[in-house]
Amino acid sequence: MRFLLIGDVFGEMGRNILKQELPRIKKEYGINFVIVNGENIAHGKGIIERYYKELLNLNVDVVTLGNHAFSNKNVYEFIDDARRLIRPINFPTQVPGSDYVTVNYNGIKITVFQVLGKVFMDDDYLNPFHTAENLLETLNSDIYICDIHAEATSEKIAFARHFDGKINIVVGTHTHVQTNDAHIMPNGTMYMSDLGMTGALDGIIGVEEDPIIHQYLTGEHKRHIPKSTGRKQFNALMVEINEQTHKVTKFDIIHMVQ
Ligand SMILES: [Fe+2]
Numbered sequence: 085m086r087f088l089l090i091g092d093v094f095g096e097m098g099r100n101i102l103k104q105e106l107p108r109i110k111k112e113y114g115i116n117f118v119i120v121n122g123e124n125i126a127h128g129k130g131i132i133e134r135y136y137k138e139l140l141n142l143n144v145d146v147v148t149l150g151n152h153a154f155s156n157k158n159v160y161e162f163i164d165d166a167r168r169l170i171r172p173i174n175f176p177t178q179v180p181g182s183d184y185v186t187v188n189y190n191g192i193k194i195t196v197f198q199v200l201g202k203v204f205m206d207d208d209y210l211n212p213f214h215t216a217e218n219l220l221e222t223l224n225s226d227i228y229i230c231d232i233h234a235e236a237t238s239e240k241i242a243f244a245r246h247f248d249g250k251i252n253i254v255v256g257t258h259t260h261v262q263t264n265d266a267h268i269m270p271n272g273t274m275y276m277s278d279l280g281m282t283g284a285l286d287g288i289i290g291v292e293e294d295p296i297i298h299q300y301l302t303g304e305h306k307r308h309i310p311k312s313t314g315r316k317q318f319n320a321l322m323v324e325i326n327e328q329t330h331k332v333t334k335f336d337i338i339h340m341v342q
Pocket residue numbers: 092123124150258259260
């Protein structure tokens with residue numbers, strides 16, 4: 085069976101290119117299961133119920149979030165009832181929402197969960213390694229997929245090597261820049277440091293460039309504005325897993341500019 089993993093979908097440009105390209109890509113690659121990171125889907129920060137439902141209407145199977153999980157307060161209105169939505173498992177305090185989603189696909193139990201990294205992130209997050217180990221001990225699925233939402237490639241690679249052979253797919257999100265390091269690790273885990281962003285190409289990781297450049301030139305913080313003009317990019321990873329052995333057999337990196 086074939087999985088399509090899509091990184092941070094950013095704002096209106098991200099939603100538009102996703103709506104336009106996802107049905108075609110699913111068909112072209114014969115995709116059976118889609119995972120989308122939706123932490124930036126609402127104006128670049130957080131998620132709202134309307135966009136979560138739009139993703140379900142596009143037949144997305146699981147939506148992950150990230151450090152921006154609760155940036156839009158509308159999420160509190162629906163997260164506890166959203167059966168295909170997960171937020172990271174290692175926030176330092178009790179938060180609403182699910183630690184994981186398990187989907188039964190043709191008798192195969194597929195569990196998706198997400199951890200936040202700590203390096204160059206909010207250091208209050210709980211240790212992602214220990215939190216993931218504790219979660220895995222409570223589960224009994226055939227295929228595990230983890231979205232590691234983190235800044236540092238070393239932390240992401242270390243996480244994937246630690247769980248090599250235990251988690252079938254470990255893919256990174258959060259940096260909004262697609263990495264060129266997709267590979268199958270020695271014990272069989274599919275790994276890629278970052279899936280990349282789906283949204284504007286010409287801004288700076290999703291937002292208008294001028295306020296960011298101004299900030300670097302002067303040190304003065306300016307409000308970030310989602311980029312709404314110029315070219316769009318679509319980034320994803322296709323992973324094929326054998327339905328009997330649950331081993332990764334093939335993968336393909338998708339990077340499109342329009
Ligand atoms: Fe993001």
